Amino acid sequence: MTARYKFAGIGLCSAALLASSNLWRAQAFWPSPSVIPNRNPRAVAPYHQPIVLDGDLKDWDGVPFISVMPRNGIFDLESPPTTSDDDLNFRFAVCHDNEALYVAVEVTDDAIQADSTTPGQTDAPAWDDDAIEVFIDGNHNHAPDARTKDGSEQAFGGEFSLVINGAAMSNFSGFPNTFGKADHWQGATNWDQIQKGEKTLRYEYRLAWKVMGGKVRPGDTIGFTIAAQDDDDGRRRDHSFYWAGISPHCWRDERGWGNVYLQPKPANLGN
Numbered sequence: 001m002t003a004r005y006k007f008a009g010i011g012l013c014s015a016a017l018l019a020s021s022n023l024w025r026a027q028a029f030w031p032s033p034s035v036i037p038n039r040n041p042r043a044v045a046p047y048h049q050p051i052v053l054d055g056d057l058k059d060w061d062g063v064p065f066i067s068v069m070p071r072n073g074i075f076d077l078e079s080p081p082t083t084s085d086d087d088l089n090f091r092f093a094v095c096h097d098n099e100a101l102y103v104a105v106e107v108t109d110d111a112i113q114a115d116s117t118t119p120g121q122t123d124a125p126a127w128d129d130d131a132i133e134v135f136i137d138g139n140h141n142h143a144p145d146a147r148t149k150d151g152s153e154q155a156f157g158g159e160f161s162l163v164i165n166g167a168a169m170s171n172f173s174g175f176p177n178t179f180g181k182a183d184h185w186q187g188a189t190n191w192d193q194i195q196k197g198e199k200t201l202r203y204e205y206r207l208a209w210k211v212m213g214g215k216v217r218p219g220d221t222i223g224f225t226i227a228a229q230d231d232d233d234g235r236r237r238d239h240s241f242y243w244a245g246i247s248p249h250c251w252r253d254e255r256g257w258g259n260v261y262l263q264p265k266p267a268n269l270g271n
């Protein structure tokens with residue numbers, strides 16, 4: 001190949017690689033939310049109990065997990081994306097027990113960091129450490145701004161963050177500083193195991209109907225998304241990675257979030 005054609009070939013190959021890569025997808029500017037492929041994915045939260053909040057997911061046996069890999073998730077481009085599965089990927093599941101929604105998450109991450117927060121905090125800057133953020137749109141109205149100043153959207157949910165070290169944050173919900181309260185929300189991680197050398201990060205949440213506005217019940221569908229925040233160098237955030245969202249600011253635009261159907265308890269299980 002002449003030098004000219006060689007460069008043209010390299011250019012074409014690069015274009016093909018970029019077009020097929022998540023990097024391209026993550027950095028693309030979508031023309032409008034209405035044409036985003038795979039927008040608003042759906043998950044089913046079956047009735048399932050008992051769940052024990054302890055960072056051990058054996059009690060989730062039989063509940064389907066959804067895998068979110070760099071090739072099929074959404075990077076919020078407030079932070080850089082990664083194409084490496086080892087750098088960051090997660091899987092999650094949802095279920096309910098007629099009183100609350102439960103969320104389980106298992107994260108693969110190449111460097112575990114929790115230097116910016118302290119266990120026991122309920123107003124932690126969770127996004128600067130390895131953390132999970134759950135977003136609830138309890139009135140399911142797909143509002144373009146979940147953070148309206150009048151609080152009308154946060155009355156039906158908002159953001160509920162849990163750091164791998166057990167620190168928490170719900171100040172961007174209608175229910176600030178309520179982590180640990182059974183009538184609001186609770187959670188647990190496998191931090192004890194991580195400190196002993198375990199490499200897989202595990203999280204469990206319990207979110208009572210109250211933090212969705214109080215009217216959500218089995219049979220309803222709520223707006224929902226979930227993100228893994230990744231700190232790899234012990235300072236601020238390196239990656240922000242969502243199941244569903246419109247980047248940038250996935251945390252704000254409910255139109256890009258997924259749906260969770262709260263599947264009622266089967267009649268054959270009794271009352």
Ligand SMILES: [Ca+2]
Nearest residue numbers: 052054056059
């Ligand atoms: Ca458990």
Ligand SMILES: [Ca+2]
Nearest residue numbers: 087109110232
């Ligand atoms: Ca990482």
Ligand SMILES: [Ca+2]
Nearest residue numbers: 109111231232
């Ligand atoms: Ca990390």
Ligand SMILES: [Ca+2]
Nearest residue numbers: 116128234235
């Ligand atoms: Ca940090």
